[in-house]
Amino acid sequence: MSTAVGDAAPHQRTFKVWRGDKTGGKMVDYTAEITPGMVVLDAIHQIQATQASDLACRWNCKAGKCGSCSAEINGKPRLMCLTRMEALPEGDVTVQPMKAFPNIRDLVTDVSWNYTVNKKITKFTPANPGTRFVAEDGTFRMQQRDVERTQEMRKCIECFLCQDTCHVIRDHEKHEVFSGPRFFARAASLEMHPVDVADREPFLKNEGGIGFCNITKCCTEVCPEHITITDNAIIPLKERIADRYYDPVTMLWRWVTGADKKDG
């Protein structure tokens, strides 16, 4: 828990900011004046306005709602707008771009891969009227408890910090065969929607590469929206896939009955 913001006197701090592009770069020192309650993004803006007008960074909401300002602060993937100076240890502050994505310039990285992956996920596909959660007029009838799981996954602000931190992407560069925690959460939000009838399990197993995940929970730890990606999305999805593809009894049952995964 953070502490209340007092009226402490302004003071100076040194920021080591990565500057460069895809061909390479280096850490450059800047000094910023720190006022009470200031966040790292404020310092970057101050540096931009006074010392390096072309310092590239992304931001929009300044309140942890848009997921634009992702970076690695003192080596940890975080949102710059939610990282308060008071919360960082004494000494220099390093600010670097996300490492798992190609650099464009300074703190800005090329996250287009994520948008490509998103397109591969089958969109929301509602059940017919007159089924369990859908009234005859087509409007949905779902209780709050029916939607809580999917709502948790839908809190995602697409900051891609979880993608940045996941070793399968970061260290093993399995971009081609692994969709990453963000998209497991997205797939889960759809799979857990009471009304949805599409089947995303083959995708998750094959192109999505959910098998590569070895449940380190690093993604959950960095998620600024506190989504329990591993426990509430990845593990249940893995279980479903295991049941469906590897459990001989289920396989036989499916073969005999032609049962689909949901009962409409």
Next chain:
Amino acid sequence: MEIQTFEHDVLVIGAGGAGMRAAIEAADAGCSVGLVCKSLLGKAHTVMAEGGIAASLGNVDDRDGWKVHFADTMRGGQYVNNWRMAELHAKEAPTRVRELEQWGAVFDRTKDGKILQRNFGGHRYPRLAHVGDRTGLEIIRTLQDHSVHKSQIAVYMECCITKLIKDGERVVGAFGYYREKGRFVLFKAKSVIIATGGLGRAFEVTSNSWEYTGDGYSLAYNAGAELLDMEFIQFHPTGMVWPPSVRGILVTEGVRGEGGVLRNKDGKRFMFDDIPENYRNQTAKDPEEGWRYTQGDKTAMRPPELLTRDHVARCINREVKAGRGSPHGGVFLDIAWIKERVPNAREHIKKKLPSMYHQFMELGGLDITTTAMEVGPTTHYTMGGVRVDGDTQMSCVPGLFAAGEAGAGLHGANRLGGNSLSDLLVFGKRAGEHAAKYAKEQKHGWIDEAEVKASMEWALHFMDAPKGDENPYKVQQDLQKMMQAQVGIVRKEDEMRTALEEITKLKARAVAVQAPANREYNPGWHTCMDLSNLLIVSEALTKCAIERKESRGAQFREDYQEKSKEFGNCNMIIKKGIDGQMQLRREPVTPLTDELKAIIDEQAK
């Protein structure tokens, strides 16, 4: 130098709720659509909307219906609204919200499993469909995920349009640059929709992001379109005031909707002291009744904290000026008090207002379940904008449409909370539909190469051949400070005249800004270009504000504190003259039809 060229039937500038909804509609009509945005897809302002989307679904109170919503919107807008838009909006919003649910949006639920609705300022019944306090995120993500599967839509991210291109009277394309590489791009289109949002960055204290530099207004103005009622800028009553770095960040009205109250430093609920006449019979007599209202008692009237935003903002301003404010120049907004009434209040608040809880915890180090927040007014929304036809959203320039916050008319002098998200969907859809229809009737126009070349040279000169060495950030900050002080929440003729003089000086400085010679993702360079838009909209809104010699809705004039009959009957229209100068004229508000007038009279009872 090479310019990339793309051709589409319909070009949508802006990928917030309005732009995406328009793109979906135009694509479904069989058009090829280009969708352009300055940030990454899904990061537009719409993502920040918190409290909810207004639609008279009647799920919580079945007395609600389009007529009540219509009358509420007109009353909130103080009757200078475009009534046709208010009518269409009230009628179509429920269908648009249900459609979102069909596309996968997961709203909070009522006990019988329907979409839950909450109370909001100026809405007679609980009307805002919501998802906790992250409704905008739900809407933008739903639209995004729905549109990415449409092959007719090509998305151009981090691409900024700086000029519309015309062939004779008609708009036939747009020119801009990619932020990433600084390369230039030309879009040829048969019709163009402006969905670029507002202009909050013209002010110092704002809930708006860097994107809100009024680009759409200025693009349209330069292309010959009319701007309507630019003086009506909404100052939201509750922005954060402490710590300094978060000043202006929004605190959703949902806090008050859930029972939060405003107090001054003496602990007094000052909102009870000043209830406007036309809302008196809809306002609670005492705190007890107000509380019952927030808890869904249908016989109770709303607490005065839920009066319209313009009024609440002024009351807060008054308390602060009278020395009754909080330590950091705001007033107290207290939701923690409900522990006297609600069992397990802490969990209740965290559940109802999760992102407010986190926002204060993480940015202010304050626990809203135990401690009152400090809040004050923040520049929030632009009611004015591109003047459009209510049915089709087309401006007076053939082929040029506008929707969402960039368009104008629906909200009149003051927007009700929740009426923007519904505006985006209702008129985004309409703009998409009519832009597609228009595009199908046209061929691609002729593009003047010389004009394109001139636009490109203009963009490059800030780096290659600057006319001075002004810092663009500094000029922007000086403009923001000046506008906040002279054309802010309380306005006076002499101050606004000074503002116009200052704008002239700032224009001269803006010509002399320069950026380091680096084309790739150079925010300094981008800020140089944004400045000209900010200055155009600042001038337009100041001129309108001077001309409207009355206080109405969001415009409060210290020198004309009352509403006037004369001005209550007119809209302010800005247009670029043939001489290139900004011209302002008044036009009478289109009178209501008898049928709609009868609805308003009926609802006022």
